[in-house]
Structures are given as structure tokens and as C-alpha cells.
Amino acid sequence: MANFEKEVKNNIFGFGGKNVDYAKYFIGESYLKSLVGEDDIDVHVGNVSFEPGCRNNWHIHHNGYQILLVTDGKGWYQEEGKTVQLLKAGDVVVIRGGVKHWHGATKDSWFNHVAITKGNSEWLEPVSDEEYDKLG
């Protein structure tokens, strides 16, 4: 069993279904459980699980922001032009609007975060295997 597979699949906010709606913006398999998605609340709160090696494409949040609350496993976060950050349970990331970035699991571990998102996302190019394989 891969690192943190049990913890992520039994994470506190629940392991979601396959993240099919956003699959085209991810490399590898991710899982999404929506926790808050109400018309009259201006943030969406989702619980996102990544299998080892899974990461989302570079993307930008517009007219808002995203906050990541890491609950389990090991992952990476990178803003364009900056060094990658290793994330672990308890870490909090604030991503401001307009900042190009990606996040995802490490190569050998599952990863889970709650994402609090305001605004809309602009999806860009994938994090290539070449970029990703350099990490760690």
C-alpha cells in the first residue's frame, strides 16, 4: 500500500468520488468530495484527494483566492517562478488571485487537502513529467 493511502482514504472529511468533472485538468487520479457548495455562500469548500503522482495543471484563481488546509499525506505546492514547497498535514497555503500555481501529491504518497475557493479558475498547461520528475 502506498504511503498514506489508508489515512487519505479514511480522512476526516470523507473520501470523495472520482473527480471526473476536473479530470482533464489533472494528471493522475484525484477524488473530490464537495463539503460546501451553496449559491448564497461565495466560497466553495471541497475535500480533494490525490493518488501518488497526481497533480493538477498550472492554474490561476481570478476574482478570489484559494486556501488549502492539508489534512493527510505528502504533497507539493508551487507558484510560478518559486521553489516547490513540500506540504504535510496541518500546513495551510494561501493562494492569492492572479497567482499561477499547481498542487498535487508527491511521487510516493497519497495527499489530501480541503480547498476553500472563491472566484473562478483559469486552467493552463499540465505540469510535465519532466518538471515533476525533477522534484524530491
Add this chain to the structure above:
Amino acid sequence: MANFEKEVKNNIFGFGGKNVDYAKYFIGESYLKSLVGEDDIDVHVGNVSFEPGCRNNWHIHHNGYQILLVTDGKGWYQEEGKTVQLLKAGDVVVIRGGVKHWHGATKDSWFNHVAITKGNSEWLEPVSDEEYDKLG
């Protein structure tokens, strides 16, 4: 050791200091660790721990909302005129603006939630011992 004391004091987002700034709006001792509190992000994210018996006063969020993500222990949530809800790890509560409510620990358990708050709070009367003692 009271129920869930160890879990709350070792909770994933960290056990905060005594919640002195808001102590006048609480009965019992609470602890606050601010996770996100930035001028350019319109929500505050705080990790709040309650000792057994601790609860906040009735209050209302204006010009916003509050979302509670329960991480540990057992607590109660009540909206005015409605029955009290028992909360446990993994539960999510959405509190709309204008809704009078309170939340806190049960009598025999520590309680911990992450609170995502937008807007300002209007603090009202305490949840009296008479009201609280009827619960459970």
C-alpha cells in the same frame, strides 16, 4: 482525562493559545489558533478548541457567514428556535448571515472545529446554565 482531550490538544491544525480576546463572549475556556488572517483575503480561518462545558454566547454573523469544519471531539450547534445538533469529527455546518446561533463543547468532551468566517459578528447573551444543562 476528559473525553477527546488528547485528540483536541494534538489536533491537526494545532492547539492555540487561550482565546483571551473573545473570552468575554464565551462561558468556559476556549483556545484559538489563527490559520488565515490576511487583509486581502475576505475570510478569516481560525482553529478553535473548547474545553468540556465551554460554549460561545448566542451571536449573529453580519455581511457574511461562518462555516464550521469539525475535526475532533463532541460539540453542540444550535440555531435560535431549532433543536440542538450534536457535532462530531467530519461534520460541516454552514451558518448564514443573520442567523442567531451558538456552538460549543458537550459537557463531558473537548471539541475542536476550524471556523471560516466572513463579515462581522454581533455578540448577544450567554447560553445560560439552565439552557445548557438541559442538553444531552
